[in-house]
Every structure is written in C-alpha cells, then in structure tokens.
Amino acid sequence: MSQILEVKVLKQNAIVPGCYRLDLAAPAIAGTAAPGQFLHVRCGDTLDPLLRRPFSIHAVDRERGTVALLYRVVGRGTALLAQKQKDDPVSLLGPLGSGFTMPGSGEKILVLAGGIGVAPLYFLLQELSRLNHRAAVFLGAPTGKQLLCARAIKALGHGVVTATDDGSEGFAGTVTALWEHLLHSRGDAERATIPDRVYGCGPRGMLKNLCALLKERGIPGEVSLEERMGCGVGACLSCACRTLDGEGGIRYRRACVEGPVFPAGEVVWS
Amino acid sequence: MVVNKPRLAVNIGGIQMKSPVVTASGTFGYGPEYAPYLDLNRLGAIVVKGITLKPRAGNPPPRLAETPAGILNAIGLQNPGVERFIAEALPYLSGYDLPVIVNIAGDTVEDYARLAGRLDRVPGVAGLEVNISCPNVKKGGLQFGSDPSAAAEVTRAVKGHTGLPVVVKLSPNVTDIVPVAEKVAGAGADALSMINTLVGMAIDIKNRRPLLGNVTGGLSGPAVKPVAVRAVWQVYREVPLPIIGMGGITTADDALEFILAGASAVAVGTAHFINPRATVEVLEGLEEYLAANGMADIRELVGAAHKV
Numbered sequence: 303m304s305q306i307l308e309v310k311v312l313k314q315n316a317i318v319p320g321c322y323r324l325d326l327a328a329p330a331i332a333g334t335a336a337p338g339q340f341l342h343v344r345c346g347d348t349l350d351p352l353l354r355r356p357f358s359i360h361a362v363d364r365e366r367g368t369v370a371l372l373y374r375v376v377g378r379g380t381a382l383l384a385q386k387q388k389d390d391p392v393s394l395l396g397p398l399g400s401g402f403t404m405p406g407s408g409e410k411i412l413v414l415a416g417g418i419g420v421a422p423l424y425f426l427l428q429e430l431s432r433l434n435h436r437a438a439v440f441l442g443a444p445t446g447k448q449l450l451c452a453r454a455i456k457a458l459g460h461g462v463v464t465a466t467d468d469g470s471e472g473f474a475g476t477v478t479a480l481w482e483h484l485l486h487s488r489g490d491a492e493r494a495t496i497p498d499r500v501y502g503c504g505p506r507g508m509l510k511n512l513c514a515l516l517k518e519r520g521i522p523g524e525v526s527l528e529e530r531m532g533c534g535v536g537a538c539l540s541c542a543c544r545t546l547d548g549e550g551g552i553r554y555r556r557a558c559v560e561g562p563v564f565p566a567g568e569v570v571w572s
Numbered sequence: 573m574v575v576n577k578p579r580l581a582v583n584i585g586g587i588q589m590k591s592p593v594v595t596a597s598g599t600f601g602y603g604p605e606y607a608p609y610l611d612l613n614r615l616g617a618i619v620v621k622g623i624t625l626k627p628r629a630g631n632p633p634p635r636l637a638e639t640p641a642g643i644l645n646a647i648g649l650q651n652p653g654v655e656r657f658i659a660e661a662l663p664y665l666s667g668y669d670l671p672v673i674v675n676i677a678g679d680t681v682e683d684y685a686r687l688a689g690r691l692d693r694v695p696g697v698a699g700l701e702v703n704i705s706c707p708n709v710k711k712g713g714l715q716f717g718s719d720p721s722a723a724a725e726v727t728r729a730v731k732g733h734t735g736l737p738v739v740v741k742l743s744p745n746v747t748d749i750v751p752v753a754e755k756v757a758g759a760g761a762d763a764l765s766m767i768n769t770l771v772g773m774a775i776d777i778k779n780r781r782p783l784l785g786n787v788t789g790g791l792s793g794p795a796v797k798p799v800a801v802r803a804v805w806q807v808y809r810e811v812p813l814p815i816i817g818m819g820g821i822t823t824a825d826d827a828l829e830f831i832l833a834g835a836s837a838v839a840v841g842t843a844h845f846i847n848p849r850a851t852v853e854v855l856e857g858l859e860e861y862l863a864a865n866g867m868a869d870i871r872e873l874v875g876a877a878h879k880v
Contacts, residue, residue, distance in 0.1 A: 304608050306848055344846065349794045349822065350641040353845055395609075395848065530636050532643065533845040537601035537621075539647045540636035554630055554650065 304398050304535070305330060311390045312368060318448050321374050321418065322384050323360070324392075329367030331397055335359050337426035338401025338526055338563040341371070342534035344393040345379040355379040356531045356558070358422035358503075359397065372421040372450070398534055399562050402426050402524055404433065405499045411437040412497035413460075414477040414512060416504020420450050422526050422563075423503050431458040438463070438497070440480050442504065446471030477504070478511040485519070497521060500566070510571040523566035529557040544570035578862035579869040580855070582616065582836050584814045585762025586737035587671050587699045589616035589837065592870055593827065593855045596818050596841030597622055597675035597701060597741070598647065602661040603668070609848035614855060616837055617671040619765075620661070622703050624677050625687055627653035632785035637774045642795030642820070643842060644772050646786035649677055649706060654690050662696050671698035673739065677706055681716075681729045689733035699736050702726060702761075705743030705768035706790075717743035717768070720755035727759035739816065742766040742807075744799055753807040764807065765816035765839065767800045793842040794820040801833050808834025808875050822850060824857020831858075831870070832877035 312325040331341065342354040360372035375381050386392060402422075405411055411430065415423045420441065430437055442465040443449040449471060452462050464472030465480040473480040484495075500523035502512045509525045516523045532538035536559035543561060545568045547553035552570055555561065582592045594617040600606055602620050612618065630650025637644045652660065657674075665672050674697055676687040684702065691697050704717035704726050716722045723740070730738050740756045742749060744767040753764055769790025774783040782788075800819025808815060817835025821827050822843040830838050843850040862870060 306609050349846075351638055352641055352643060352793055352842070353638050530634055530638075532636050532645070533599070533605070535601075535605045535848070537605040538599060538636075538645070538845060539621075539630060539650050540645060542630060542633050542635055542647075542650070544633075552629075554633075 303334075304396055307331070307394045308391050309394055311386050311388055311392060313388055314384070314386055317372070317450060321372065321450065324371045324373070324383065324386065326369050326371070326392060326394070327367060328369050328394065331359075331369050331394065332362050332364050332367045335362055335369065335397040336401040337429045338422050339397040339399050340422075340562060341369070341394045341396035342398060342531070343371070343383065345383040351378045351382070353379075353532060354395065354534060355383070356398075356534055358526065358562070359425050360421045361424055361428060372418065372424070374418045395534055399558055400560060402501055402526075402563050404429065405435060409435070409498040410496070411435055412481070412500045413437050413439045414442075414481065414500065414502040414504065414508075415439065416442045416477055416508040417444070417448070418450070419502070419504030419508070419526070421503070423501060424451050424455065426501060427455055427458050427460055431460065436460060440465060440477040442466065442477035442480070442508075444468065476508050476511070478508050478515060482515060499523065502526075502566070509569075513566045513569055513571065516566045524563050525566050525569060526563045527557055527561055527569070529562070531558050534558045544572060546570060576868065578859060578867060580858065582814075582870065584737070584816060584837050585699070585739060587617060587673065587763075589671060591616040591855050592831070592837040592858070593851050594673070594816060594837055594839045595619050595844070595851060596839040597703065599841040599844050602657075603665050606844065606848050610852050612668045612670055614852055615670055617673050617698065618665065619673040619675055619701055619839065620657075621651055622649050622675040622677045622706065623651050623654050623657050623687065624649060625654055625683055627651065627656065634783060634785050637783040637789065639772070639774055639791065640795060642791050642793030644774055644784060644789035644791050645769070646784045646789035648786060654687055658691075658694055662694070666696045672696055673699045673701050675701040675703050675741070676730075677703040681725055684726050685729040685733045688730040688736075692734040692736060697736060699739060700730065700734060701739045701741050701765060702730050703741050703768070705741050705745075714743055714745060717752065718746050720751045723752050724755040724759035727756045727761050731760040737762040739763040739765050741768055742803070743768045744796075744803055745771050749803050750806050750810050753811045757811045757813050761813060763814045763816065764811070765818065766807065767796070767803050767819045770796055770799065792820070794822060796820045797826060797829075801829050804830055804835050805833040805877075809878065821854065822846070824854045824861060827854045827858060828861060828873070831873045832875070834875040834878065836871070836874050
C-alpha cells in the first residue's frame with residue numbers, strides 16, 4: 303500500500319550530463335514496489351515550485367532496502383532534486399500507479415527504451431532477470447554519449463542493441479525504426495524472432511510509432527506514459543490519458559492510477 | 573487543574589461537524605483516494621468532487637499547469653454522474669463517521685433543481701454545495717456565479733427541491749462578491765463557501781500555445797490566499813451566514829487567517845496534492861493555537877479580526 307514517507311538520500315550521481323541517479327533508503331518501498339510504478343516526490347521544501355513530481359522507480363535493491371530514481375533535469379523541480387546530497391531528507395508518496403504485466407514462462411520479450419525512458423524499464427529488467435527471463439533490449443539516445451544503462455542491462459543477462467539519432471553508436475535512428483528495420487530485413491527468419499510481448503518507454507513520438515507497429519503486427523505490448531500530475535493518487539483527474547473504452551469510444555484514464563503503464567493497443571494518440 | 577481540550581465542533585448551516593476543517597471539492601476525490609494517508613473520521617466533513625446529472629468526460633488534456641506558488645486546472649467537471657455517484661461512490665463513505673457534502677453543478681437552473689431533488693433524502697448525504705463558480709465548463713458554472721440574480725435563482729431552485737442544508741460556493745471572478753453573497757443569502761442559502769478558483773491562463777513559450785487544453789483554467793494554491801481572505805472578510809461584514817473559507821490553505825496559520833476574517837470552517841484544497849495529511853495537520857495546529865492562547869472554543873475566533 304502507498305505511504306507518505308520521509309527518506310534519506312544515500313547517494314546522487316550524474317550519469318551523463320543532465321541525467322542523475324538518486325539512491326534512497328526506503329525499505330518500505332523497496333519491499334512492495336512493482337516495475338512500472340512511480341514515486342511522487344517533493345523536490346524542494348518551499349511552496350514554489352508547488353507540486354510533487356512523479357518519477358518511475360528505476361531500480362530496487364530489496365536486500366539493502368533501497369530504491370533509485372533516474373531522471374533528466376528538465377525544469378525547476380528536477381533542478382532542485384539534482385541538488386540533493388547524501389543524508390538530505392526527501393518526502394515520497396508511493397509506490398503508486400499500475401505497473402507492467404509480467405510475462406508468461408518461455409515468452410520472447412522485447413524491450414524498447416528511448417532516452418530517459420529506460421528509467422522504469424531497468425526495474426522491469428531486474429525483475430525479468432530474477433524470474434529467469436532473458437529479454438532483447440533496444441536502447442536508444444540522441445548520441446552515443448547519452449546512452450543510459452547499457453552495461454548494467456547486459457550485466458542482468460539481457461541482450462542490448464543500441465540506436466542513436468546521430469548514428470554515433472549502433473543503428474542510426476530511433477529504437478522503433480531499428481525494430482522496423484530488423485522486421486523487414488529478416489525475411490523468412492522473421493517469424494522465429496517476433497516477440498511474444500513488448501514493453502516500451504520513451505518520447506511520445508517513439509511510443510506512438512511503437513504502438514502503431516504493435517497494432518499492425520498484432521503483438522501485445524505495454525507502454526509507460528509520462529503525464530503532468532497533480533495529486534498522484536487519483537483524486538484530481540489532471541493526468542487524464544485518452545484511451546479506448548472498449549465500446550468504440552474514448553475514455554479518459556488516470557496516468558496515476560490506471561497507468562502510467564497502459565496496454566499499447568488502448569492508447570489513443572492525438 | 574484539569575485542562576479541557578478546546579472545543580472545535582462547528583455547525584455550518586445545519587451540518588454538524590466535529591471539526592472545522594473540511595476538504596475542498598475536486599481536490600479529495602470521493603474519499604478512498606486519500607484514505608491510506610489519514611483517518612477520514614478526523615475531517616469535519618468531506619466535500620466530494622462535483623457531480624452532474626449525467627456523466628461527464630471532462631476537458632481534453634493538458635488539464636494542469638503549475639504557476640508560481642499555485643496551479644491552473646481545467647478538469648471540466650469529469651464525474652460519473654449522480655446515479656453512479658450514489659450507487660458506487662457514496663457507499664464507501666457510509667463506513668465513516670463523516671458528514672458528506674455533495675458538490676453539484678449543472679448547465680441550467682433545472683439541472684440544479686433535479687440534482688437537489690435526486691440527492692434529497694439519500695442516506696449518507698449531509699448537505700449540498702452548489703457549484704455556481706466552476707470556470708472550466710462551457711455552460712452553467714460561472715455564468716450563474718457572476719450574476720447575483722442568476723445565483724439567487726439557482727439557490728432558490730435548489731432550496732425548493734431539498735430539505736438538506738445548502739451551501740453556495742461563490743466565485744471570486746466578480747467585480748464585487750458582496751452583492752452575490754447577499755442575493756444568495758436572500759434566496760435561502762444556509763451557508764456560503766468561498767472562494768472557487770480564479771480564472772487564469774499560462775502560455776507555453778516553446779510551442780507558442782496556451783498550456784491548457786481548455787486555454788483558460790482555475791488558479792488555486794497559496795498564490796490565491798490573499799484574494800480569498802479578502803473575500804471572506806468582505807462577505808462576513810455584510811451577510812449573516814456561516815462561511816467555509818478556502819483558497820491556498822496549507823497550514824494552521826493560513827486557516828487562522830480565514831477564521832479571523834470570518835470563516836466558521838475552512839477547506840483544504842490544493843495542499844492535499846503536496847501533503848495528503850494537510851487537513852489533519854491544520855486541525856492539530858488549530859488545537860495548539862487555541863490551547864496556547866487559553867481559548868476554549870474555536871468559535872471565539874470567528875471574525876475576531878473585525879473587532880475594534
């Protein structure tokens with residue numbers, strides 16, 4: 303169950319310029335959180351900026367009782383969070399939201415991570431690894447220097463293929479373009495390499511293309527969406543996402559309760 | 573010497589509350605959302621998210637923008653409609669010792685009358701809050717709240733269809749709030765709540781477009797507190813109805829300003845999003861203030877700032 307907690311910073315590291323990993327001592331969260339869930343974090347301690355900020359849980363160490371966030375500085379909230387140092391207190395609400403559906407045994411799994419979108423997927427890959435699943439991971443970034451977590455994902459036993467917008471490392475293009483390229487170039491061998499289940503997180507454009515591709519191929523998948531949130535607990539209805547209602551219409555669902563992870567086929571992109 | 577705990581119970585237009593701290597409509601859902609974080613029984617009342625006759629899908633996103641010490645929202649009264657509210661949301665709250673005040677909104681005077689009639693004598697409903705001040709819907713809402721005669725007409729229609737205590741929620745988006753309050757009082761309102769949000773907007777300078785899907789939204793949070801305290805102050809002087817004061821309350825000190833200005837109860841709104849336990853902390857702070865000042869009853873403080 304979600305709690306409101308004040309926890310301590312264990313360490314904070316700049317991973318690549320503008321991206322940070324924040325490790326927190328939070329046994330209550332480490333013990334119960336599921337991949338895809340998020341924490342609602344107070345970045346400052348004054349009334350401006352006012353709101354908490356939602357961050358996916360990036361990594362969990364259940365034995366040590368720690369959780370990590372991975373984030374990019376994009377505004378005032380994240381800039382304040384980046385100033386936190388060892389032993390600083392941080393107010394958390396969580397774990398919140400609905401996470402990823404875990405695969406059945408023997409399923410072929412593909413994970414597509416665009417940029418900071420790797421944040422919730424790394425926790426998913428930790429869990430997959432623990433359950434003896436081996437996933438293929440397509441990892442993308444604008445440039446090779448901005449690729450995140452490649453080594454750590456390999457260390458979990460998963461296969462990593464990289465893609466960069468500028469072509470400085472791996473495939474030149476997005477992770478979705480990489481997958482499309484592979485689907486087309488594999489020809490007869492394609493059937494054998496088609497995944498049973500796909501997980502994705504990244505920029506809106508990438509996820510939109512991914513959902514279209516999954517629909518076209520009839521492959522089940524889930525995507526984690528990023529929305530501006532108010533309360534984080536389902537009360538304020540600010541983080542409404544357009545989804546199919548199953549009866550041919552559109553229904554708003556809350557990223558903070560029904561999401562942030564949604565079935566790829568149910569997200570309506572505008 | 574035995575020191576008695578200060579008395580915090582208040583009566584707001586016929587709604588008996590064990591504490592003067594309630595939730596502001598739209599910021600606390602229907603109860604279960606915040607139940608993991610506090611004991612709902614400690615609230616004076618819960619004012620639930622606004623209800624309309626038919627379900628409403630709400631406005632297109634983005635629905636929220638953060639502004640200096642505040643937020644703009646344009647949710648657009650998304651709600652399941654009165655029938656599903658009664659069948660699905662209300663039963664949960666019957667498990668608590670907690671007055672439930674239902675916020676009602678409509679497109680027409682007839683809508684308000686029908687909602688009032690439907691909710692009359694529904695077990696578990698302690699009162700109605702008439703929302704004539706939502707800035708985020710095309711019809712109804714603010715059009716009633718900004719015109720004293722229309723506000724009075726809605727109030728009369730609601731009173732004519734229910735025996736429940738009726739609280740009318742006033743808008744700050746008027747030249748003078750006092751005539752609206754006077755007309756609403758004359759039409760039979762049992763209490764007033766103020767303020768609803770202030771109409772505002774924000775623009776994304778990167779995309780060069782309004783930040784909100786609805787273009788404009790309602791401003792709330794600490795940024796609006798001085799406007800709200802002023803509104804309570806003005807209305808308290810002229811209208812003899814109990815007031816539920818709200819607008820940017822995050823602490824007991826904020827709540828005390830409203831009470832001293834003339835509010836008999838206070839509502840916590842946007843602060844829930846930062847601190848789910850804000851209502852309980854405000855309540856405990858009020859108790860401490862009374863004890864520290866040797867006061868026996870919160871009602872001694874209501875409007876005290878007006879005394880010469």
